[in-house]
Amino acid sequence: MLQVKNISFGYTTENPIIKSIDFEVQQGQNIALIGESGCGKSTLLKLIYGLYNLNEGEIFWNNTQVLGPKFNLVPGMPFMKYMAQDFGLMPYETVSESVGKFLSNQLLAIKRLRIQELLDIVEMADFSRRKVSELSGGQQQRVALARVLALEPEVLLLDEPFSHIDNFRKNALRRNLFAYLKSKGITVVVATHDSTDALAFADETIVLRDGAMIVKAPSKDIYTNPKHKYVASLFGEVNELVINRDGVSETVLLYPHQLRVSEQGQLKATVKQCYFKGGFYLIKAAFNGRPLFFEHRTALDLQLDVSLEVIR
Numbered sequence: 585m586l587q588v589k590n591i592s593f594g595y596t597t598e599n600p601i602i603k604s605i606d607f608e609v610q611q612g613q614n615i616a617l618i619g620e621s622g623c624g625k626s627t628l629l630k631l632i633y634g635l636y637n638l639n640e641g642e643i644f645w646n647n648t649q650v651l652g653p654k655f656n657l658v659p660g661m662p663f664m665k666y667m668a669q670d671f672g673l674m675p676y677e678t679v680s681e682s683v684g685k686f687l688s689n690q691l692l693a694i695k696r697l698r699i700q701e702l703l704d705i706v707e708m709a710d711f712s713r714r715k716v717s718e719l720s721g722g723q724q725q726r727v728a729l730a731r732v733l734a735l736e737p738e739v740l741l742l743d744e745p746f747s748h749i750d751n752f753r754k755n756a757l758r759r760n761l762f763a764y765l766k767s768k769g770i771t772v773v774v775a776t777h778d779s780t781d782a783l784a785f786a787d788e789t790i791v792l793r794d795g796a797m798i799v800k801a802p803s804k805d806i807y808t809n810p811k812h813k814y815v816a817s818l819f820g821e822v823n824e825l826v827i828n829r830d831g832v833s834e835t836v837l838l839y840p841h842q843l844r845v846s847e848q849g850q851l852k853a854t855v856k857q858c859y860f861k862g863g864f865y866l867i868k869a870a871f872n873g874r875p876l877f878f879e880h881r882t883a884l885d886l887q888l889d890v891s892l893e894v895i896r
Contacts, residue, residue, distance in 0.1 A: 585610055586739060586771060593631055600639070601627050603795045609788075611738075612769040614762060616776055616786035616803065618818050620659050623776035626669070629741045629850070631775065633666040635659050644737060665737040669744050671728040675717035680709060681732045682716055694788030702730040707753065709762035711781035721748040726873040729761065740765065742774045746781070758785060779819040783807060791815050810837055821866070821877040825851070826893070840866060842895050851876075865872040 586609040594600035602624050609615050612704045617625045630636055637645045637652035645663065660666065673682055703709040704852065705785050706726040716724060732740060745761075746754050762785040774781055780791045782803045782808040789806050791798040793814060799806060810816035813824050816837045823838045827850075841853070846896055853869035853876050864879045869890065878892055 585644075585646060586773075587642075589630065589644070589645040590643045591631060591643060592639050592880065593627065593636060593888065594639060595808070597616050597639065601795050605792075605795075605797045606641075607790065607797065607800050609773065609894065611771055611773055612766070613787045614765065614772045614774070614785055616774050616782035616789045617792060618776060618779070618782055618789060619792035619798075620814075620818075621777075624794040625792055626743050627795075628792070629666060629743055629773065630773055632739075633659075633664055634661050635666070649805065661739075662735060662743060664739040665732040665735070666741040667728050667732045667743060667745060669747070672696075672748055673716045673724055673728060675715065675729075677716050678712065679703070679714050679716065679719070679727050680712040682727055683733075683734060687734055688866035698734065702733055705733070705764055706730045706757060708758075722750055722753070729757075736768055737770065739771045739773070742772065744776060745774060746776075783819070791818065812823055813837055823876050823878075825876070827851075836894075838894060840877040840879045843876075843882075843892045844895055845878075845880060846888050846893040847891060849896075851892040853878075853890055853892055855884045855886055855888045856888060857886070872876075 588605055588607050590604055590606045592600050592601060592604055593602040599714040605628065610881050617628065619625055631638060632650065634650045634652050634656065637654045639854050642649060650661055658804065660687060680699050683702050684695055687695045687698060690697065701707065701762065705710055705876055706729050707725065708730065713718065716727065719727065729745060746758065748867050749757060776782065786803045788800060790800045798815060799811060806815060807819055813822060816822040821840055824835060825838060826833055826835050853871040855867055856867040859866040864881055865883050867880050868875045869878065884890065
């Protein structure tokens, strides 16, 4: 179990970056860290790995305390692996050399098989002899993923692991990677801007804002019952509306798919823009002088007045 016990950190005590964060992660869980840029996601990963000294609190993996560079000649914990956004690859190495860098040379045949397995997971087997310097940013990111998996860490910390990878390859890579990690019982904490990482693959999601933890809960629960507009907005467009029900006004958060055009709708809006999204159109409308978003199967005429009802 990973235990983060009321930790705080800042380069100066006057300006904390991480503020009294406290949570636990069970072994084998996949946890997503989401939040706006600068909220502390990357810093939290580095603290969990032991790259910084805590100002307050403690971090444990099972019965082992995670300690910072003040206590370790080489920062970082041996049972963890951390993949930063800059990848940390050596440009003169080949892909195979980079992935197998920390694997033992005592049994070369086993080492080669392990490298091949890892390259298959990240779909880089055809580039095994290519120099890292000759790869694109997305290809380098896939090599970095393979390398942190090489020794099968107990805890894997990933900072925006798919940010440079093309969408057509990203989806398959995510499925392969997270299925592999689950099968091995590896605990994963992923800092991400992509809500797909949280909704499709994370067991729980932690939302950060200004260095503080807003919520930690199953990803589906956070999405379906957001407590704040900030939380809901991390998953896409969201509407904050004041609705009158039985004479009582209440503020509700609604995603675009929760509104539809209906003659019986009580919300009157005017269409301003239409955005094609593949299987539907995202419609931007004006409602009480504010923008409102809803989905529709076809484009609508601009300046068209529509009635909308809420779908629960």
